[in-house]
Amino acid sequence: MNQELVIEQKIIGDMIVLRPAGDIDMARSSAIRKAVTEVVRTRPAKLVIDLTAVDYMDSSGIATMIEALQSSMRNKMKFVLVGVGPKVRSAFEITKLVGMFTICDTVEEAAK
Amino acid sequence: MVIESMERNPEISIRLFSDPHLLSTIRSTVEGLAKVVGFSEKSRGLLMLAIDEALANVIRHGYDGRTDEMIWVHLWRVREPRGIRIIIEDLGRSVAPEKIKGRDLSDVKPGGLGVHIIKETMNESCWEQRPEGGMRLTLVKWLSPEELQNVTPTKPENTFP
Numbered sequence: 001m002n003q004e005l006v007i008e009q010k011i012i013g014d015m016i017v018l019r020p021a022g023d024i025d026m027a028r029s030s031a032i033r034k035a036v037t038e039v040v041r042t043r044p045a046k047l048v049i050d051l052t053a054v055d056y057m058d059s060s061g062i063a064t065m066i067e068a069l070q071s072s073m074r075n076k077m078k079f080v081l082v083g084v085g086p087k088v089r090s091a092f093e094i095t096k097l098v099g100m101f102t103i104c105d106t107v108e109e110a111a112k
Numbered sequence: 113m114v115i116e117s118m119e120r121n122p123e124i125s126i127r128l129f130s131d132p133h134l135l136s137t138i139r140s141t142v143e144g145l146a147k148v149v150g151f152s153e154k155s156r157g158l159l160m161l162a163i164d165e166a167l168a169n170v171i172r173h174g175y176d177g178r179t180d181e182m183i184w185v186h187l188w189r190v191r192e193p194r195g196i197r198i199i200i201e202d203l204g205r206s207v208a209p210e211k212i213k214g215r216d217l218s219d220v221k222p223g224g225l226g227v228h229i230i231k232e233t234m235n236e237s238c239w240e241q242r243p244e245g246g247m248r249l250t251l252v253k254w255l256s257p258e259e260l261q262n263v264t265p266t267k268p269e270n271t272f273p
Binding site for chain 1: 131132133135136139153154157158160161164165168171172225226228229232233
């Protein structure tokens, strides 16, 4: 996929959901980093990143997820990943980071 | 380019600019060849990740993020043991191979994961300084015994020179 990363944002109660669509790689991870920074600034109770429409993520994407987790913790926000597909999960597993994150199957589950 | 024990010319050779927007094209090519060889979907995903990390490192560290430099990617199917060989060459900053190390993963922080991913994914990964400048990275991955069982070598589409 060559197009720029499209990131949808939804507010559900006290939770903000970011839903990027496309591959998250070196060319596109800065877009999700910027979106996360903007959300953290508003300090919702929970930040959810819905990866259902992300087929591929490289280490720059994983680094962005670590940054999002750490900045959420600093701001006393909950951070949840949703819809982690097999290729993205493999990237987390090989870097031994999968246990660091709260991962849910759906946004509804993340909202609980 | 002379490669020891490389009896055949690359089956696929690509010259690309050091532009991160081109990485998805190389990922697709590697995935396509890996599928022909017989790698599982999971292995193909990891192969794509490894080559992506290798190219990202060339762009980031070899070329300091410049997008108009040259990178060469060469691909071979390997017969014995069955697998794939990838060589990536550049003309960027040359570093001593012993200085290329993955970082300690117990220290959870962003960045520095690329070399770890490459070494974990590939059966062989070898960085060399090219005499003419830049670096050469040779990557090899073999089929796992399970993947090998699913390949039928007698079928014409599963054989190659």
